Amino acid sequence: MRPSVMVVFTLLSCTCAETPAVQVILTNKCLQYVKHVGAGLIQDKLKQITFPDISGKVDIIIGNVYYTLTGTTVTKCDFPEPAVEFSQEYSGLKTSVEGLSVALAGNWETRFGIIHDSGSFEMAIYSINLTSAVQLGRDPNGQLSVSSVGCGALVGDVDVWFHGGASAVFRPLVKHFKGRIIDLIESKICPEVQDVIIGLESYLQAMNVSTNVNEVLSVDLPLTDLPNVDASNLKMGLKGEFYSIKTHKEPPFVAQPFTLPGQTNYMLSVGMSEFTLNSAAYGYFSAGQLQALINDSMIPPECPIHLNTSAMGMFIPQLPKMFPNLLMLLQVYATESPMFSLQPGVAELGLQLSLKAYAIEPNGTQTPLFKLNLVSQFSGKMWIADEKLKGSVTMDNFTLTLVSSEVGPFKTDALENALKMGIKVVALPKLNKLLAGGINLPRLRCGQLVNLVLNIEKGFLDISSDLEVQQTGRSANL
Ligand SMILES: *[C@@H]1O[C@H](CO)[C@@H](O)[C@H](O)[C@H]1NC(C)=O
Ligand SMILES: *[C@@H]1O[C@H](CO)[C@@H](O)[C@H](O)[C@H]1NC(C)=O
Ligand SMILES: *[C@@H]1O[C@H](CO)[C@@H](O)[C@H](O)[C@H]1NC(C)=O
Ligand SMILES: *[C@@H]1O[C@H](CO)[C@@H](O)[C@H](O)[C@H]1NC(C)=O
Ligand SMILES: *[C@@H]1O[C@H](CO)[C@@H](O)[C@H](O)[C@H]1NC(C)=O
Ligand SMILES: *[C@@H]1O[C@H](CO)[C@@H](O)[C@H](O)[C@H]1NC(C)=O
Secondary structure: OOHHHHHHHHHHHHHHOOOOOEEEEEEHHHHHHHHHHHHHHHHHHHHHOEOOOEEEEEEOOOOEEEEEEEEEEEEEEEOOOOEEEEEOOOOEEEEEEEEEEEEEEEEEEEEEOOEEEEEEEEEEEEEEEEEEEEEEEEOOOOOEEEEEEEEEEEEEEEEEEEEOOOHHHHHHHHHHHHHHHHHHHHHHHHHHHHHHHHHHHHHHHHOOOEEEOOOOEEEEOOEOOOOEEOOOEEEEEEOOEEEEOOOOOOOOOOOOOOOOOOOOOOOEEEEEEHHHHHHHHHHHHHOOOOEEEEEHHHOOOOOOOOOEOOHHHHOOOOHHHHOOOOEEEEEEEEOOOOEEEEEOOEEEEEEEEEEEEEEEOOOOOEEEEEEEEEEEEEEEEEEEEOOEEEEEEEEEEEEEEEEEEOOOOOOOHHHHHHHHHHHHHHHHHHHHHHHHHOEEOOOOOOEEEEEEEEEEEOOEEEEEEEEEEOEOOEOOOO
C-alpha cells in the first residue's frame, strides 16, 4: 500500500472508531420488566384519553348528512399485555398487541338540510391487532435516536349504538358503513403510534450528552457507535469521559478497549473502564483542585507532633536552631494526575505529590524551608452490600525524597517512617471506617437499582443490576 493511502486509512480509523470507555448492556429481562411497567401505564393513560370532536358527512344518495361526534371518552379498555422483543432485523424493537378492545361513549349531532338531530352513542372496537417496529440509532450529537420503521393496525370488528333523536334511522347505516368505519379507525392508529414515537424522539433529543457532575467536573456520555441489537440484548458504547469544566483539557492517555461479558440474569450491566476513573482524576488535577494548605490548627490536638519548628527538630535537628519556636505551613499538591489501575479483584491508585514546608515568621512572612516529593501506592477492594458501595484501602508503598532544602541536608528516613505511621495508624483506619459503613449509591430519577453486584476486572469495573421503577399510586415490582 502506498504511504499516502495508509495515512488516509489511519486517519479514517481514528475518526470513526472511538473506543467506548463505558459500555451498557440491557438484557431481555430488562425489556420485559420495562414493558410490564409500561403496559400498566398505557392502560391507565388510555382511560384518560379525550378525543377531539369528529365531524364528517355521509352521502345517502338523497343528500349529505353532516355529523359531529362530541365528548367522546373511553369507558372501558381491555389492553392485553403486549409482546416486545429485540429485533436484529430492524436494529431495534418489535412490539405487538393482539386483541385490544376499547369501548367509547359520546354524543352525536346530525344536520340533514334544515333537520337537526342529536343524541348519545356507544361504540365498541373489538380485537385490534397492532404491530410496531422501532429502529434505534445515533444522531450526529451521539444521542440515542428512535424512529418508527413499521406499523400495522387491524381492527377485528366495530359496533355502534345510537340513542335519542331519530337514532333508529342510523342503525341500518352502521351496518352499511361498517367497512368504512373500520378503515377509518385503522388509518388513524398508526399515525397516532408514529406521533408517540416522534414525541419520544424529541424527548431524547432534548437530553444532553454532556452534563455537569459538580462545580468541577462534567461528563460526556455520547454513543460512540450505533447501538448494537441482537435477539437477546441491546449493547451501547458510550464515551464515558470526565472533563474539568474550567479547562476541558484532554488527558495524556486514551481509553483501552475491553469486553463486558454481560449477565442475562440481570436487567443491565455497565462496564466502566479505568480510563473513566482516570479522566475524573485528571479533571480535578487539571482544574488545580488537587492541592491543599495544611497549618497547625488542622492537626488533631491528640496528635503528638505539631506543625512547628521545635517539634520538627525530631526529624530535622538544625531546624529549631535556625528558626526557633515558629509555626509551620505545608503546601501539598499533586505533581501528576492520580492514576487508577484495575486488576482482577483489586483497584490500585498511584499518587505523586510534592510538599513544600514554610516557617511562619512573627510578622507573617512565610519563609521556605524545604521541599519533598512523595510517591505512594494504595490498593483497595470494592464491593456492594446493603445497596451501598463499600471498600477497604491499604497502603502498599510510600517513599519520600528530599528535592531541595533551605536549611541544609537532612535524612528523610525518620520523617518517612513517621508519615507512614500517621497514614497507617490514623488516616487509613478513619477512611476504612467510613468505607465499611458504605457510601449511598446515586438514585435514579424514576427508580432504583437493586441486586447490584460489582466486580473489579482487568481494566474495568463490571456492574450488574436490576431495576425497580417507582410509580406513584402504583406498585410495579416484579
Ligand atoms: C389478530 O391476531 C389473532 C391472533 O394471531 C388472529 O386470530 C386475529 O384474526 C387477528 N385479528 C385481525 C383483525 O387480524
Ligand atoms: C442541556 O444543556 C443546556 C445548556 O447546557 C441546558 O440549558 C438544558 O437545560 C439542558 N437540558 C437538560 C434536559 O438537562
Ligand atoms: C489554618 O487554616 C485555616 C483555613 O485556611 C484558617 O481558618 C486558620 O485560621 C489557620 N490557622 C492558623 C493558625 O493559621
Ligand atoms: C510545638 O509543638 C509541640 C508539640 O508537638 C508543643 O508542645 C509546643 O507547644 C509547640 N510550640 C509552639 C510554638 O506552638
Ligand atoms: C519579617 O521578619 C523576617 C525575619 O524576622 C524578616 O527577614 C523580613 O524582612 C520581615 N518581613 C517584613 C515584610 O517585614
Ligand atoms: C516502592 O517504591 C520503590 C521506589 O519507587 C520501589 O523500588 C519498590 O519496588 C516499591 N515497592 C512496591 C511494593 O511497590
